[in-house]
Amino acid sequence: MTQISPEISELCRRTSMVSYLEKRGVHVMTYGKSRKCCCPLPEHRDDTPSFYIYDAADGGEVFKCFGCGVSGNIISLIAKIEGKKNGEVVRQLAEQTGVTLGEYDPSMRTEPYPDEILASFCAEDAESLVVSMLLRDFIQVNNGSEDAVNKACRIYQMWDDFSDYGDGEYTQQKYGHLGIKNIYDVETYAINLVRSYRDRSE
Numbered sequence: 157m158t159q160i161s162p163e164i165s166e167l168c169r170r171t172s173m174v175s176y177l178e179k180r181g182v183h184v185m186t187y188g189k190s191r192k193c194c195c196p197l198p199e200h201r202d203d204t205p206s207f208y209i210y211d212a213a214d215g216g217e218v219f220k221c222f223g224c225g226v227s228g229n230i231i232s233l234i235a236k237i238e239g240k241k242n243g244e245v246v247r248q249l250a251e252q253t254g255v256t257l258g259e260y261d262p263s264m265r266t267e268p269y270p271d272e273i274l275a276s277f278c279a280e281d282a283e284s285l286v287v288s289m290l291l292r293d294f295i296q297v298n299n300g301s302e303d304a305v306n307k308a309c310r311i312y313q314m315w316d317d318f319s320d321y322g323d324g325e326y327t328q329q330k331y332g333h334l335g336i337k338n339i340y341d342v343e344t345y346a347i348n349l350v351r352s353y354r355d356r357s358e
């Protein structure tokens with residue numbers, strides 16, 4: 157898997173997603189190891205905070221919106237919000253942060269792969285360890301396909317909702333029809349999903 161170039165990683169490390177959003181009037185809340193806010197992307201009208209920000213392994217930050225499904229890093233976030241091309245944002249950030257780009261090649265990859273983003277969301281905290289490991293496994297077995305990442309993200313969102321809202325009316329309305337009534341059911345659901353894919357590939 158190709159890595160993002162060191163200059164791009166450096167740009168991302170030096171530009172805080174939270175500061176960028178707060179300057180634009182977005183209220184960002186701390187949530188465990190992550191931060192969350194209502195989705196700031198222009199195409200998404202978000203009333204509940206669906207937009208999560210997490211520390212990436214390379215020291216930068218990644219985001220995933222569980223409402224509209226869009227994910228990325230600070231470069232793609234600025235590009236989407238300000239209607240710019242990734243290359244424009246790269247040059248703009250280089251100037252602001254003092255990173256020397258050398259020969260900037262527009263074909264250079266500027267965004268992390270979806271499975272890298274999800275891996276950041278599956279950071280191992282004691283509570284969600286089992287689900288995180290299952291989902292990482294699942295993504296690996298499926299070679300990081302977009303479909304697998306989306307399925308895994310959906311389960312991660314369920315886990316989050318049950319951690320946030322417990323097994324009250326909100327979660328019952330959202331997941332009751334899937335037979336998921338509490339956080340243990342989410343775990344079982346994840347186990348069954350991974351198992352069904354393993355069976356298929358055997």
Ligand SMILES: [Zn+2]
Nearest residue numbers: 195200221224
């Ligand atoms: Zn969104």
